[in-house]
Amino acid sequence: MSTNAMIVAFYTMMRKEVVRIFRIWSQTLLPPVITTSLYFAIFGAFIGSQIQPIEGFSYMQFIMPGLVMMTVITSAYAHVSSAFFSAKFMKSLEELLVSPMPHWLIIAGFVCAGVIRSFLVSVLVIIVALMFTHITIANMFIILAAGVLTAILFSLAGLLNGIFAKGFDGITIIPNFVLTPLTYLGGIFYSIELLPEPFRTLSLGNPILYMVNAFRHGFLGISDVSLWVSFGITGLVTLILLLLTLWSFSKGTGLRS
Amino acid sequence: MQSPAIELTNLRKTYRKSGKGAGETEALKGATLSIPQGEFFALLGPNGAGKTTMIGILTGLVVKTSGEVKVNGVSIDEDLSLAKTYIGVVPQEFNFSLFENVQDIVVDQAGYYGIPRDEAIKRAEVLLKELGIWDKRKDKSMALSGGMKRRLMIARALIHKPAILLLDEPTAGVDVELRRGMWKFLRELNEAGTTIVLTTHYLEEAELLSRHVAIISKGNIVANEPMKELLARHGDKKLEDIFLEMTSDDPTP
């Protein structure tokens, strides 16, 4: 396939996904906005006003980056796992598989769709947050890098889940039993400095903690862990997931017979 | 010399079931076939003979176990992506999104082949009109009748102007009048140069349309010759009787 043809093919995948995201916006864009608004109202405004400032920031300001990150994680994962699995289920995935598109380009198409959806949702959530609190930006580059990298990571994870899922329940097990607990325990609502041992050390084994902290660093300039460690771990996990995805595409696991 | 449109050499496919109770199905047991450019080729065989498997291997949806496959002289082991550009496929089972409209399904498919959108929209108009589903272009595919869904898949298969069209039971569930329309369409397409490989369980359809016939039974090719010769060799027997004779387990006449 020529580079030009690849660009057209990639654009076609993106266009289709973006149209779909906006067409069913009440399922794709609205729910995370409602959920995070409730978090902001309950934890930020009602309960948060009783909590002492953390490193000079109000509780609302402290949890805002983590809540946006939670949205990025769930949107990216849900989008790609369901888009891929329903394409597999309806067999419309074959439209891509019989085309000359190389595997990496098909993967890129699904992943970028997940990144676009989580970007759109996070912009909406940040707008909601602005109604509750004042937002500071310490380093825009760190915010974007951490956000995009995390969105790629969880899009890949969702894609792998879609590849291996055998039924629609197969794409809800991991989000419910792995992703949600890890996200809630990933330092969105508290600084791990406040945790007693062994929970403090245990938390360091949770990769989501690093993403939340890198993202928070971008907004507030504070973090429980080193920024380099955060990017290192996120980058490494992303790379591993990417290799796994490429491997299952080339082996045809769950795709071809 | 021009290379054949499709060349299969000793093609084997064994499906392996994973997990417990693992079993194997030998769907193709060393098929060798050569289909020249411009041919109208019928691939016949009873249920489970291996027709869809063969088409799947040609389109990259099924991974062969061994053997060689060349499309327009290009080996699928060397350049699958290039080989795929020569082929358009109308699968046996519906495989489009039920939530997209007819026009988008066809136009997006062109995009996956690298055809720019404005060009794709023009081509889609021509094809959808020819196939009589232009007035359905804005309808969701799930709202189409079975016969319209088949025609949608034909339009989609032709959007990148492939040199070879693989049709896996394209007329299943299509009414008599429409089927005749489809025959005319396919014949004209073939006359214009497209190589066509057709699988069907309607033997009179195969007899009417194709110049060459191969019969496959339990993964083996049991006949492969020009339609006329096959019929002539068997005196005044009908294709259906010849087919049954060649594919049934029971050797009694």
Ligand SMILES: Nc1ncnc2c1ncn2[C@@H]1O[C@H](COP(=O)(O)OP(=O)(O)OP(=O)(O)O)[C@@H](O)[C@H]1O
């Ligand atoms: N994905 C698969 N996994 C395991 N076995 C399969 C798979 N697909 C086909 N088979 C088996 O391979 C054999 C050939 O099937 P195939 O679909 O190629 O037949 P066919 O000639 O197209 O039949 P039909 O006329 O019914 O469409 C059958 O025994 C079938 O059960």
Ligand SMILES: [Mg+2]
């Ligand atoms: Mg079949």
